[in-house]
Amino acid sequence: MSAFLASAVAWYTAGILVFFFAINSYYLVLTVAGFWRTMRVFNEVRRPDQRRLLRSPLTPPVSVLAPAFNEEANVVENVRSLLMLDYPLFEVILINDGSKDRTLGRLVDAFDLRQSARSYEHLLPGKPIRGIYDSPTYPNLVVVDKINGGKADALNAGLNLSLYPIFCAIDADSILEPDALLRLVRPFVDAPGVTIAAGGVVRVANGCDIHGGRVHRVRLPRRALPMIQIVEYLRAFLFGRMGWSTGNSLLVISGAFGLFEKKAAVLAGGYATDSVGEDMELVVRMHRHRRERRQPYRIGFVPDPICWTEVPETFRVLRRQRTRWQRGLIDTLVRHRSMIGRPRYGSVGMVSLPGFVVFEMMSPVVELSGYLLIPVLWASGLLNAALAGTFFIVAMMYMVLVSALAVLLEDIAFRRYASVLDLGRLLAGAVLENFGFRQLTVWWRVRAFWEYLRGDLSWGAMERRGVGAGARAT
Amino acid sequence: MTPVVTLGPLRNAVLGLAAAVLVLALSLFVQRGLSWVTRARSSRRTPHLTRMVYDAAQSVPANVSGLARLGRFDRRLVRSILLGLALDLRGDTGESLTELYRKLGFLKRDLRELGSWRASRRANAAADLGVIHGPEATGKLLQAVHDKDVRVRQAAVWAIGQTGDAATLSGLVRVLGDRNLLVAHRAQEVLAERGREIAGAIVSYAETTASRSGRLAAIQLIGWLRISTAGDLLLRFTSDLDPEVRVKSIKAAAAIGDPRFLETFHAGLEDPSWPVRCQAAKGLSLFGSPPSVPPLAKALRDRQWWVRFYAATALAEIGPAGEAALSAALQEPDPLVRDMARYLLERGRALPVLP
Numbered sequence: 111m112s113a114f115l116a117s118a119v120a121w122y123t124a125g126i127l128v129f130f131f132a133i134n135s136y137y138l139v140l141t142v143a144g145f146w147r148t149m150r151v152f153n154e155v156r157r158p159d160q161r162r163l164l165r166s167p168l169t170p171p172v173s174v175l176a177p178a179f180n181e182e183a184n185v186v187e188n189v190r191s192l193l194m195l196d197y198p199l200f201e202v203i204l205i206n207d208g209s210k211d212r213t214l215g216r217l218v219d220a221f222d223l224r225q226s227a228r229s230y231e232h233l234l235p236g237k238p239i240r241g242i243y244d245s246p247t248y249p250n251l252v253v254v255d256k257i258n259g260g261k262a263d264a265l266n267a268g269l270n271l272s273l274y275p276i277f278c279a280i281d282a283d284s285i286l287e288p289d290a291l292l293r294l295v296r297p298f299v300d301a302p303g304v305t306i307a308a309g310g311v312v313r314v315a316n317g318c319d320i321h322g323g324r325v326h327r328v329r330l331p332r333r334a335l336p337m338i339q340i341v342e343y344l345r346a347f348l349f350g351r352m353g354w355s356t357g358n359s360l361l362v363i364s365g366a367f368g369l370f371e372k373k374a375a376v377l378a379g380g381y382a383t384d385s386v387g388e389d390m391e392l393v394v395r396m397h398r399h400r401r402e403r404r405q406p407y408r409i410g411f412v413p414d415p416i417c418w419t420e421v422p423e424t425f426r427v428l429r430r431q432r433t434r435w436q437r438g439l440i441d442t443l444v445r446h447r448s449m450i451g452r453p454r455y456g457s458v459g460m461v462s463l464p465g466f467v468v469f470e471m472m473s474p475v476v477e478l479s480g481y482l483l484i485p486v487l488w489a490s491g492l493l494n495a496a497l498a499g500t501f502f503i504v505a506m507m508y509m510v511l512v513s514a515l516a517v518l519l520e521d522i523a524f525r526r527y528a529s530v531l532d533l534g535r536l537l538a539g540a541v542l543e544n545f546g547f548r549q550l551t552v553w554w555r556v557r558a559f560w561e562y563l564r565g566d567l568s569w570g571a572m573e574r575r576g577v578g579a580g581a582r583a584t
Numbered sequence: 585m586t587p588v589v590t591l592g593p594l595r596n597a598v599l600g601l602a603a604a605v606l607v608l609a610l611s612l613f614v615q616r617g618l619s620w621v622t623r624a625r626s627s628r629r630t631p632h633l634t635r636m637v638y639d640a641a642q643s644v645p646a647n648v649s650g651l652a653r654l655g656r657f658d659r660r661l662v663r664s665i666l667l668g669l670a671l672d673l674r675g676d677t678g679e680s681l682t683e684l685y686r687k688l689g690f691l692k693r694d695l696r697e698l699g700s701w702r703a704s705r706r707a708n709a710a711a712d713l714g715v716i717h718g719p720e721a722t723g724k725l726l727q728a729v730h731d732k733d734v735r736v737r738q739a740a741v742w743a744i745g746q747t748g749d750a751a752t753l754s755g756l757v758r759v760l761g762d763r764n765l766l767v768a769h770r771a772q773e774v775l776a777e778r779g780r781e782i783a784g785a786i787v788s789y790a791e792t793t794a795s796r797s798g799r800l801a802a803i804q805l806i807g808w809l810r811i812s813t814a815g816d817l818l819l820r821f822t823s824d825l826d827p828e829v830r831v832k833s834i835k836a837a838a839a840i841g842d843p844r845f846l847e848t849f850h851a852g853l854e855d856p857s858w859p860v861r862c863q864a865a866k867g868l869s870l871f872g873s874p875p876s877v878p879p880l881a882k883a884l885r886d887r888q889w890w891v892r893f894y895a896a897t898a899l900a901e902i903g904p905a906g907e908a909a910l911s912a913a914l915q916e917p918d919p920l921v922r923d924m925a926r927y928l929l930e931r932g933r934a935l936p937v938l939p
Contacts, residue, residue: 153704154735157711158671159742159770168773229920229927231889244931300766500594507601514608521612530616537609
């Protein structure tokens, strides 16, 4: 029996080792593919024909939808920054999703808002709207005050009110670079009617100098927690998503910054109000909708339009965020499980969805089982300490390699962090990530399974230090 | 029991990975250092070279003796300076820059690059030839429009828009019906800027082409360019079987604004396709008159929100007669009609862009 147990443990350990190599190789391939695609896009956009044509008469007007819940600290500053966007024709629709603080009051005061009898198209159902406000000073600003129904419900309300064929979903607390919209709209200008969604890059604002709703100087935060997240964002959200977009199999467009064709989103059913991962869920549903009807489409990722967002600075808030992300991921994959492995859904069904199941959804479970195995083996006298230690170092080194590569590629492609010292700190972040941060996120992500099974749909509050308030967030 | 995983390979993996991480970290700092050196050198040389370029451009004939002796790094800088200036300068100065570019051999190089095996190089060369406005490039650019790579074709279409004369631009009209949407779209963008010079060719293409997408693009261009000679054709298209053709024709007709279209718009309000009804109402919001009030008041009861919206907008634009119709609509039993009338009475004028 003990021989059988020892053999089983040995094989399981080998399985975990293979999984570690597979998951890190998966990130490595995605990072390299993402970088290749980024450089290709950059070469294209630098061409004079591309630079000039963005201001052509074909540039479509855009409705910017910004749901806000208890955002009184930053809301005025952020709306001002949205109104200053460099774009030919756009409207800003801020949806106050039943805030309990003075979000609406601050907006009314700052923009001289007046209640409007604005009529709108009831395309998607949602919680009742209490009032619609227009600003005589800013004719392209609309504020919607509605009963709280969650972010997806707020976005659906914004969609109902939007007048333009393309909408940009952003977080009210995010800061867009002035030309971000102009850059993100490029796939829609290139292939109208075919491009149905495009995602932009979300970067970490903590530590940056921000005044008047603009990022004036990009700097790294002093604290380790947000800095580690910068490395993580580079690896997973920048090059990872760029890599997936190569084969039209991108599954996630961040809720903080994405551009969608309104008609395609409405036909797919709009945002799911019963999901906490509404951003991913909508993208997967749009893939599904188009592929089932065999309609040509493109969902892209553009590497140069940038949206700045504040990441959690405390473990408590980070835990809420990560469990919510994981619950959203599980929910979306479970909802659309019938697409997995089906050739009918092309690269989405055959590559990206199975990849997400194995490497995104299940990876924390495998990783945690690896950690749990150590005390079990130790207690049963089967632990080979040298082997376990070396294995841990290999896994960590591979992770550091992928992160360092992401930092290097960021420096070649974007160079947002000017000082050489910053590079050193980012590399240190890539190493530090493996000591505590990674294990904690693994634990939270496993806990998310339990929360998902309990039917937990809560978002949890995000405590912000106020990136747009003028002070330098640390 | 034989261990499945042994320590030896794992140790080797550690060493290999450590070496890879080290190499990556080193290359990060090395590439940062190299790019700093290049940037410093180019910022030191650029003012001097720009002055040289200006002097050479102002001398008649262009004197390139100083520029021709430059090293490789400086020549690359001179080329980018010339391209940067040519992007914004036209007229005599623009021609001098083209002459300089030609005399320094850059134009010949770009023409050679158009035959490169790398598509990105061909695309860059095509775009640069467009920036520099070299007339001798037109023939090669026309060939590049049929390149196998979409990027090259897009860049070539744009370049022809920059350099081509009316005869060359006429060749682009056919590209409106190109199977590749990206290329067709680029041709449409280019013609939206320069299409006035070949209005006749666009109208004739819209009339004769068998390509549906090409016809739709040409009708759109007629509207953007306000080609009034296409009035009869548009009137014919407004009764086409294809609703998309009807929509685009009514939109183009509204942009041209010929009073002859008024009856067509009134008829369009009864069209079975709602986008056509919507465009007809939008057209009437641009130049409707009191006789349009009764059909618009009827359209205010349409089941489609956008038709109601534009009908109400048109009524608000028409003036007192339209406003009276909107006020009367406040008594309608249907709350959707009442809401729209109230909104437009309050808001007055609102003309957003249609989906």
